[in-house]
Amino acid sequence: MLLTYRALKRRALAKSLRITAPNGIDESSYVRIGGLDQWISVRGEDRSNPVLLELHGGPGASNSIFTPRTRAWERHFTIVRWDMRGAGRTFAAHGPAGQGELTLDRLYADALEVTDHIRARLGVPKVVLLANSFGTVTGLRLARDHPERYSAYVGTDQNIIAGGTDSSAYDDLLARLRGAGKRRQLSRLTAMGPDPTSWSPEEWSCYAKTVTTTDPLTYDTMKTVVIRSLWFLPPPHPARPARLPEGHDLLRTTGPTGDVLGRIRGGHHLPPPRLPLPGRLRRPHPTGTGPPLPRPTDGSAEGLRPHPRRLPLRRLPASGCVPGTAGGEGEAGGDGLTDGENVAWSRP
Secondary structure: OHHHHHHHHHHHHHHHOOOOOOOOEEEEEEEEEOOEEEEEEEEEOOOOOOEEEEEOOOOOOOHHHHOOOOHHHHHOOEEEEEOOOOOHHHHHHHOHHHOOOOOHHHHHHHHHHHHHHHHHHHOOOOEEEEEEOHHHHHHHHHHHHOOOOEEEEEEEOOOOOOOOOOOHHHHHHHHHHHHHOOHHHHHHHHHHOOOHHHOOHHHHHHHHHHHHHHOHHHHHHHHHHHHHHHHHOOOOOOOOHHHHHHHHHHHHHHHHHHOOOHHHOOOOOOOOOEEEEOEOOOOOOOOOOOOOOOOOOOOOOOOOEOOOOOOHHHHOHHHHOOOOOOOOOOOEOOOOOEOOOOOOOOOO
16 A cells, blocks of 8 residues: 555656746756766756756755655746765766765865856856755855855755854754763763864764764654655656665765864855755754854845754745745645745845
């Protein structure tokens, strides 16, 4: 019965993903980026719509699995999804040994090359940059350094890298482990210390996995959003599910380098209009810590979403990126879920 329901659901989703509009676009292929063939998909109902480039999180977590959930976005934007090194089809095509250099500087350079490829392919001077979680580390740098390429920046599950100057997320994790009586994990995390700039890749991975497995909000998101999206995703899949953790672990080596970026390189000034969308009580990266971004003076929007959960734009896909919406009833997401909350954002 369960497999029959899955098959019917996948068939319905596959039908809903068809783009038949006369001015629509549905392209996907490998593109040579940074000396490596990397997977890029472009989808939208109208080529004249603004172009939105996503930087996925993880590390190693392709956003392709969320295409059915964000189907409504494609009426308002041309959505570009790029599987970075170590993620999705890019990882599947080359394997662990074929990903090349795995550093944040390399991902930053790749992202610029992807941006310029899309600008040339679609004939647009600028794109909207949407980054989530791990992708926001690179997204902030791109938006700050290259306003000539990006018309706006949207950050969800925004990471603010404090360069070792803030330990509230670490303290929160230790308190949670202490309260749960997890002595072994508590001992290891305590021995690592609160400064992530001193952690090895293995220690950084240990911290990230402990956060994920001990935070009920993160666990609930993995179960209800990520696993559900994978289960119902129509074929072909972005990568065999068994290989997704491999890419995730591979890119964990970039984790420690993230903590020497952020504020250290050029400050927080962001020229494009911006909209940070963290979830309240964002356990791995609490919203109440660190220096605030400068107040917008260019029509940008700032604010916290009321839902205390990770991946707010995946949980509420029809409410995050619809121009000019604020409040009111949301639209039905691609998986049949109804979203009841909208957040306004600004577009130049």
